[in-house]
Amino acid sequence: MKEIFPIPPAIVQNEFEKVRELFKSNVIPSYGRFELVFSHGQGSYLFDVGGRPYLDLGSGIAVCCLGHAHPAITEALVEQSRKLIHVSNLYFTEPQGRLAAELVRRIGPGKCFFANSGAEANEGLFKVARKFGHDEGRFEILTAVNSFHGRTLAGIAATGQDKVKKGFEPIMPGFRYIPFNDLAAARAAISPATAAIMIEGVQGEGGVTPATPEYLVGLRALCDEKKLLLLMDGVQCGHYRTGRFQSFQRILEGVPGGEGFLPDGLSMAKSLGGGFPIGAFWVRSPYADLLGPGTHGSTYGGTPLACAVALRILEVIEAEQLAGNARQLGEWLANELDRLARQYPTVVKRVRGLGFMLGIELAENIPGFAGSDKTAALQFVNRLHLSGVLSVPAGTQIVRLLPPLNLKPQEAGEGITLIEEIVKSLV
Numbered sequence: 001m002k003e004i005f006p007i008p009p010a011i012v013q014n015e016f017e018k019v020r021e022l023f024k025s026n027v028i029p030s031y032g033r034f035e036l037v038f039s040h041g042q043g044s045y046l047f048d049v050g051g052r053p054y055l056d057l058g059s060g061i062a063v064c065c066l067g068h069a070h071p072a073i074t075e076a077l078v079e080q081s082r083k084l085i086h087v088s089n090l091y092f093t094e095p096q097g098r099l100a101a102e103l104v105r106r107i108g109p110g111k112c113f114f115a116n117s118g119a120e121a122n123e124g125l126f127k128v129a130r131k132f133g134h135d136e137g138r139f140e141i142l143t144a145v146n147s148f149h150g151r152t153l154a155g156i157a158a159t160g161q162d163k164v165k166k167g168f169e170p171i172m173p174g175f176r177y178i179p180f181n182d183l184a185a186a187r188a189a190i191s192p193a194t195a196a197i198m199i200e201g202v203q204g205e206g207g208v209t210p211a212t213p214e215y216l217v218g219l220r221a222l223c224d225e226k227k228l229l230l231l232m233d234g235v236q237c238g239h240y241r242t243g244r245f246q247s248f249q250r251i252l253e254g255v256p257g258g259e260g261f262l263p264d265g266l267s268m269a270k271s272l273g274g275g276f277p278i279g280a281f282w283v284r285s286p287y288a289d290l291l292g293p294g295t296h297g298s299t300y301g302g303t304p305l306a307c308a309v310a311l312r313i314l315e316v317i318e319a320e321q322l323a324g325n326a327r328q329l330g331e332w333l334a335n336e337l338d339r340l341a342r343q344y345p346t347v348v349k350r351v352r353g354l355g356f357m358l359g360i361e362l363a364e365n366i367p368g369f370a371g372s373d374k375t376a377a378l379q380f381v382n383r384l385h386l387s388g389v390l391s392v393p394a395g396t397q398i399v400r401l402l403p404p405l406n407l408k409p410q411e412a413g414e415g416i417t418l419i420e421e422i423v424k425s426l427v
């Protein structure tokens with residue numbers, strides 16, 4: 001008798017299941033992942049293994065600042081890898097020196113150290129603060145409630161959110177938390193052991209909350225008065241995302257007392273390498289030599305390959321005036337989202353953020369989300385996936401848009417249309 005086989009499932013589904021199986025058996029399940037498997041990207045679009053396009057308004061969490069498969073990044077990788085990928089930091093290489101100079105030129109007088117990620121960049125700043133306070137017995141760093149500074153042991157200690165610390169106690173000592181944008185609370189929290197205050201210019205994971213100009217100017221004065229270092233984590237909000245190289249430059253535009261504002265230390269990563277891993281921190285000149293020979297290091301930090309990519313990205317951002325794009329198109333996006341908040345207040349509460357770092361704050365008790373135990377942010381992000389749009393949840397109520405800096409107006413329009421359709425369906 002002839003055997004009858006069931007119709008095989010689509011090849012696509014096999015591909016998806018195959019990857020899912022590989023992860024299930026072999027990858028440590030430390031991430032809550034969405035049910036999407038991507039195979040390639042082009043510009044502002046990612047393609048899943050079935051070939052379906054997704055408008056990428058998350059850019060790998062503010063990383064792929066030139067979108068996907070940008071030819072300038074490919075060229076830089078190819079050209080530099082033909083010459084030199086790595087030598088140890090026992091030696092000098094030109095790309096590292098040039099990248100440091102480009103960063104210093106954009107921030108202010110000081111020097112840079114190169115690492116491979118945001119958490120590592122912050123670790124370096126913590127060490128600067130420890131070294132700074134060491135001879136006076138000061139070591140403590142004040143950080144903000146709802147901040148995020150990375151997943152290393154010091155990073156989770158610095159992060160002002162309990163969920164990242166759970167199960168990893170004892171937490172590394174030396175960090176205390178102050179409410180964000182509350183200058184009086186910062187002053188009150190300073191102890192004889194305090195050496196530094198670290199904040200994000202715009203809190204990212206905490207839900208897209210920009211520092212107020214008064215807070216920045218006030219913290220600067222407070223740190224000067226109390227002889228503390230003012231450290232800023234620019235890992236997510238930096239690299240032109242807000243329309244200026246660093247968010248504090250944008251926030252303090254035209255603000256009396258904000259002219260010449262500089263932190264004492266600044267960490268960078270994410271968009272710095274456009275997807276190639278690189279992190280960096282800058283230290284203002286009076287303190288730039290605190291970490292002397294032998295005090296800090298990283299095998300991979302500042303390889304010629306990573307630095308060549310970062311240099312090329314800076315060139316493209318300038319040549320194509322992408323800071324202006326983030327500012328103008330970001331404002332258009334924010335206005336459109338504001339309109340949604342006015343038209344559909346039972347779904348969108350308000351929009352927050354600057355430039356291409358925007359948070360859609362969802363209303364409580366959205367009718368269309370009733371009966372699910374998933375957070376509103378997760379449910380909204382899932383609906384966006386079904387419409388072919390990628391975004392990033394933050395907390396329970398916020399959906400972040402962190403598009404590539406070269407997002408096109410027509411792509412922004414497509415995003416808003418699809419977002420509006422979902423909002424409408426939830427009323």
Ligand SMILES: *Cc1c(COP(=O)(O)O)cnc(C)c1O
Nearest residue numbers: 117118119148149150204235236
């Ligand atoms: C992502 C992030 C980090 C950590 O960067 P990693 O590269 O993941 O280590 C630190 N600070 C902020 C503000 C971030 O958004």
